[in-house]
Amino acid sequence: MLTATRFITFALICSALGVTAPHVVTGVPGSMNIQTPTVERLVHLAPPGAHDSRYVYVPFDVPPHAVRISISYQYDRANGANTIDIGLFDARSTGSDADPRGFRGWSGGRRSEFFISRDEATPGYLSGDLPVGTWRIILGLYRVAQAGVDVSLKIGIETEAHRSSSPTPAPRQTGLSSAGATTVSDAERGTRRTSSPQKVAGRGSRWWRGDLHMHTIHSDGNWTVAELISGARNAGLDFICVTDHNTASHHAEIDRARAGSQQPLVLRGEEITTYGGHTNAWGLPSGTWIDFRVRAGDSARMSNVAAQARRSGALISINHPFALCGGCAWSYDAVARGFDAIEVWNGVWEPADEQALAMWDKILQNGQHITGIASSDSHRPTNPIGQPTMHVAANELSQTALLNAIRQGRVYLTSEVARPVVSFEAEATTGKRRSRWIIGDEIRLPAPGTVRFFITIETAPPDATISLISNGQVLRSFSAKTDGQPQVVEIECQRDSYYRLEVRDKTKRVLALTNPIYVKIGKDR
Ligand SMILES: [Zn+2]
Numbered sequence: 001m002l003t004a005t006r007f008i009t010f011a012l013i014c015s016a017l018g019v020t021a022p023h024v025v026t027g028v029p030g031s032m033n034i035q036t037p038t039v040e041r042l043v044h045l046a047p048p049g050a051h052d053s054r055y056v057y058v059p060f061d062v063p064p065h066a067v068r069i070s071i072s073y074q075y076d077r078a079n080g081a082n083t084i085d086i087g088l089f090d091a092r093s094t095g096s097d098a099d100p101r102g103f104r105g106w107s108g109g110r111r112s113e114f115f116i117s118r119d120e121a122t123p124g125y126l127s128g129d130l131p132v133g134t135w136r137i138i139l140g141l142y143r144v145a146q147a148g149v150d151v152s153l154k155i156g157i158e159t160e161a162h163r164s165s166s167p168t169p170a171p172r173q174t175g176l177s178s179a180g181a182t183t184v185s186d187a188e189r190g191t192r193r194t195s196s197p198q199k200v201a202g203r204g205s206r207w208w209r210g211d212l213h214m215h216t217i218h219s220d221g222n223w224t225v226a227e228l229i230s231g232a233r234n235a236g237l238d239f240i241c242v243t244d245h246n247t248a249s250h251h252a253e254i255d256r257a258r259a260g261s262q263q264p265l266v267l268r269g270e271e272i273t274t275y276g277g278h279t280n281a282w283g284l285p286s287g288t289w290i291d292f293r294v295r296a297g298d299s300a301r302m303s304n305v306a307a308q309a310r311r312s313g314a315l316i317s318i319n320h321p322f323a324l325c326g327g328c329a330w331s332y333d334a335v336a337r338g339f340d341a342i343e344v345w346n347g348v349w350e351p352a353d354e355q356a357l358a359m360w361d362k363i364l365q366n367g368q369h370i371t372g373i374a375s376s377d378s379h380r381p382t383n384p385i386g387q388p389t390m391h392v393a394a395n396e397l398s399q400t401a402l403l404n405a406i407r408q409g410r411v412y413l414t415s416e417v418a419r420p421v422v423s424f425e426a427e428a429t430t431g432k433r434r435s436r437w438i439i440g441d442e443i444r445l446p447a448p449g450t451v452r453f454f455i456t457i458e459t460a461p462p463d464a465t466i467s468l469i470s471n472g473q474v475l476r477s478f479s480a481k482t483d484g485q486p487q488v489v490e491i492e493c494q495r496d497s498y499y500r501l502e503v504r505d506k507t508k509r510v511l512a513l514t515n516p517i518y519v520k521i522g523k524d525r
């Protein structure tokens with residue numbers, strides 16, 4: 001970042017003096033690079049209509065032997081009435097919202113300048129070869145005042161002085177077209193053994209503690225990847241997923257960290273951030289970028305995004321569907337078809353989470369199984385990772401095992417990493433034998449019958465209230481016992497149902513939520 005600042009200052013001075021001066025950067029030892037004159041562009045942006053694209057492309061030409069491209073932009077923010085996001089596509093792009101080729105990075109509204117070179121780039125951007133041809137700056141119209149806004153762009157390009165004129169080969173495709181071909185590596189499948197306090201009764205599995213939504217300097221966070229990893233380790237988390245907005249530039253750093261450390265397990269993610277809602281992909285293959293250019297309310301295109309993420313082996317989750325920030329609320333399919341999870345708890349419990357919880361419960365009432373999850377959405381230390389935490393029951397701490405368990409709903413959520421400790425199990429007679437089930441299981445009862453639920457909430461405040469909820473109704477509500485013994489609730493199940501727990505303090509703030517145990521009545525097909 002400091003290097004970029006110095007370089008851009010230099011470029012601007014050169015531009016002002018009307019000279020082109022050589023400037024040495026990394027590359028072939030002893031070579032001198034040439035700074036081409038800074039190109040300036042002024043773009044007037046009018047407020048987009050309801051059906052217009054919110055993206056504008058500003059083309060510029062990259063000559064042969066480019067080694068570094070630096071871009072800065074400025075505009076009148078008009079006290080927050082104007083916010084223009086920025087990103088970059090290389091010569092493979094066509095300037096269409098539907099064409100993912102040539103993606104080279106995105107910084108949203110976070111930065112006013114960035115650079116990209118063969119070997120390094122500003123966080124958020126992808127280093128690599130700089131192919132000859134027409135590149136495009138993408139401007140995202142997050143907010144535009146009624147009068148419109150003038151955006152001034154400066155583009156500086158350095159070229160290698162001594163090279164012959166053969167064109168630079170195109171870099172490896174990192175867009176959607178490569179997503180389907182990528183496979184999960186052995187390291188991702190590998191088992192990681194760590195200590196975790198809570199075992200799952202009778203299953204040989206454990207409850208692993210994690211947080212699947214957080215941001216670094218690769219988008220709008222203050223954390224580095226390394227800080228998140230050490231923070232997660234110190235907090236007692238077993239796994240995390242780094243989900244920077246609309247980029248894959250953090251993946252390489254995660255790959256390096258994974259090679260050096262076993263704990264915590266770090267998943268590669270992306271928060272696909274549209275102007276009509278956000279969604280997280282967890283467990284992406286390295287370098288796989290999911291296109292975010294979906295118009296608000298375009299549910300069909302959003303389903304394609306979900307399908308693309310799933311094809312790459314990732315899970316896909318709807319984020320904070322009622323968050324109040326501009327463009328953060330979910331404008332797509334309210335029944336979440338094609339999604340694996342929904343974030344019902346984002347950071348400190350607040351009314352928007354209550355709405356998300358109600359939305360999830362409605363989806364469950366429709367008979368759909370979708371996993372409710374919680375995350376910190378941490379950007380900086382004031383919003384700590386692991387608050388809240390998700391607990392996932394899996395046989396081993398591997399990406400494959402965790403994602404499978406989350407898909408199955410073997411998940412409960414707590415306000416803090418270590419508490420409360422929740423156990424929610426069920427017992428029923430199916431056929432000839434009595435069996436025990438855990439969160440995420442489906443009990444098949446041959447006919448309507450009794451299910452006994454065993455509930456233990458440890459280290460909760462004494463005034464905490466536990467509610468057993470089914471089909472949109474609170475069936476039972478009672479105080480949490482503190483002696484560690486299970487509280488048993490017997491329910492006559494007459495129809496297909498789901499049963500889940502909410503634990504709240506005396507102010508009704510949520511301390512813990514479980515995913516359901518499902519009951520299905522009738523013979524197996
Ligand atoms: Zn978000």
Ligand SMILES: [Zn+2]
Binds near residue numbers: 213214215271377
């Ligand atoms: Zn986020």
